[in-house]
Amino acid sequence: MMEIEPSHIPETDWRMRVFESLSFPTLILKPNKTIITANQVFLKTFEVTMDQVVGRTCHEIFFDSPKPCADDICPFPKVLASKSGHSVFRKRKTANHGDTWEDRVFSPILDDHGEIIYIMESIRDVTHVKTLERTLHETKEFLEQIIHSSASAMVAADRSGNMLLMNHAAEALMGFSLENIPEDKTIENIYPPGEAREIMKQLRDEEFGGPGKLVSRRTTLLNNEGMEIPVEMTAAIIYEGDDEVATMGIYNDLRDKLAVEKKLRETQAQLHQSEKMASLGQLAAGVAHEINNPLTGILFNVSMATETLGEGDPNLEKLRCVIEDVNRCKEIVKNLLAYGRQSTPIKNILPLNTIVDQSLSLIRDQKFFGNIIVEKDLSQEMILIHADKTQIIQVIINLVMNAGAAMDSEGILRLHTYRDKPGKKAFLEVSDTGSGITDENLSKIFDPFFTTKELGKGTGLGLSTSYGIIQENGGNISVKETGREGTTFLVELPLYVPSDNAQIIY
Numbered sequence: 001m002m003e004i005e006p007s008h009i010p011e012t013d014w015r016m017r018v019f020e021s022l023s024f025p026t027l028i029l030k031p032n033k034t035i036i037t038a039n040q041v042f043l044k045t046f047e048v049t050m051d052q053v054v055g056r057t058c059h060e061i062f063f064d065s066p067k068p069c070a071d072d073i074c075p076f077p078k079v080l081a082s083k084s085g086h087s088v089f090r091k092r093k094t095a096n097h098g099d100t101w102e103d104r105v106f107s108p109i110l111d112d113h114g115e116i117i118y119i120m121e122s123i124r125d126v127t128h129v130k131t132l133e134r135t136l137h138e139t140k141e142f143l144e145q146i147i148h149s150s151a152s153a154m155v156a157a158d159r160s161g162n163m164l165l166m167n168h169a170a171e172a173l174m175g176f177s178l179e180n181i182p183e184d185k186t187i188e189n190i191y192p193p194g195e196a197r198e199i200m201k202q203l204r205d206e207e208f209g210g211p212g213k214l215v216s217r218r219t220t221l222l223n224n225e226g227m228e229i230p231v232e233m234t235a236a237i238i239y240e241g242d243d244e245v246a247t248m249g250i251y252n253d254l255r256d257k258l259a260v261e262k263k264l265r266e267t268q269a270q271l272h273q274s275e276k277m278a279s280l281g282q283l284a285a286g287v288a289h290e291i292n293n294p295l296t297g298i299l300f301n302v303s304m305a306t307e308t309l310g311e312g313d314p315n316l317e318k319l320r321c322v323i324e325d326v327n328r329c330k331e332i333v334k335n336l337l338a339y340g341r342q343s344t345p346i347k348n349i350l351p352l353n354t355i356v357d358q359s360l361s362l363i364r365d366q367k368f369f370g371n372i373i374v375e376k377d378l379s380q381e382m383i384l385i386h387a388d389k390t391q392i393i394q395v396i397i398n399l400v401m402n403a404g405a406a407m408d409s410e411g412i413l414r415l416h417t418y419r420d421k422p423g424k425k426a427f428l429e430v431s432d433t434g435s436g437i438t439d440e441n442l443s444k445i446f447d448p449f450f451t452t453k454e455l456g457k458g459t460g461l462g463l464s465t466s467y468g469i470i471q472e473n474g475g476n477i478s479v480k481e482t483g484r485e486g487t488t489f490l491v492e493l494p495l496y497v498p499s500d501n502a503q504i505i506y
Helices: 014-021 040-046 058-063 076-082 127-149 168-174 195-203 255-307 314-339 352-361 389-406 462-472
Strands: 026-029 035-038 086-093 099-110 116-125 153-158 163-166 213-222 228-240 243-253 347-351 371-377 384-388 410-420 425-431 476-483 486-494
Touching: 026 040, 076 086, 076 099, 076 116, 099 127, 153 168, 163 168, 168 243, 195 213, 195 228, 228 255, 255 314, 347 352, 347 389, 352 371, 352 384, 352 389, 352 410, 352 425, 384 389, 384 486, 389 410, 389 425, 389 462, 389 486, 462 476, 462 486
Parallel strands: 371 410
Antiparallel strands: 026 035, 026 116, 086 099, 099 116, 153 163, 153 243, 213 228, 228 243, 347 384, 410 425, 425 486, 476 486
């Protein structure tokens, strides 16, 4: 077939008119990459004349290179081999040294026998699209950085519950990553049963921040090991038009916050207890002083009366009973004064373990230990305290006697000592295997005259006196734990760090 040079194509030829009407810069090339014509859009876009283009190759025009482009990047070989169109994205330097992205489409022109005689190359400037793609990619990366750097856990899921997004905080919280989600894990079963449905119900309710929004809700998440994690969450439904396509949840771990709140409540309760005990202590001390003087007078007069009676006098035994009761009252007064901290402790440096052993040996009624197994878990380290020896022994005896009464003189009594050297604290735990302290009584056990014992078997001053003594010696006494398995009292005292000239009292 004889080639028709473009210059010889009549202007009335409709094919030439179609070629010139193309909106993109377009070339007609021979299979050897020689340009035979260009449309006016090409000449205008690239600011060249027809004479500058015709007879030259595409690589000379576009890249000012005598060498053709490599076959792996040039579509020409593919077009010739497949006799079908191909395209390629190319970046080209412009005259002002800027980068231009072009989408080049190569289409074969076949003769009557189906052989390629020409190749048409259309060039579309896609620099704007590429710039938008790059901007979108950079924006996406920036948003991902924001999401992954957030301290709050973020999880997004589709309508089927499949998780689509998890940031690093969510992966740490849940115990798995987006790449290794367990097969049975969906957004629904990271919550306790029924919770996900309740959250979706609130998300669609206008009362909880408006449709599609959940401003704040406390809930529980289940991590990969089934551990319950308290969280505060906000959530939203993601829409495409009016259709729900996904959900998004943001979670803040509340474990540390709840621990602080619990500690604050305990501290406030201790402060309230201390204030209450201080008021009661002042009252007890005042009552003790008022009672002590008449008791002393009664004891003096009764003692004088007994000296005037002979051994056979029937009133002598009655007066001796009066003396015994007066002495019992004076002992109660003594305890009241100790509780009210009106006595001055005589402090010495004492080894805590030795004080524990001495306290046990001073319990006069050894039948008390008949059916009680005493377990001593005393620290192998030296634990020194700076306290009044007599007072600390009194506290230990009170705790041991109370433990025995709680077990009805049958069970296991355990005494455990340990220390916190960096915190400079010494600890004594006294545990029993009794029935525990009820919630109703727990807040009253250190109140004076409060007792659960039968009438006449307890004054209710043992624990209240112990509380006052330990406070006076710079420490604290509390119920560490109580329940059906028993009760543990914790005594905390300042740990003494000895100097070279310290004198320790055994």
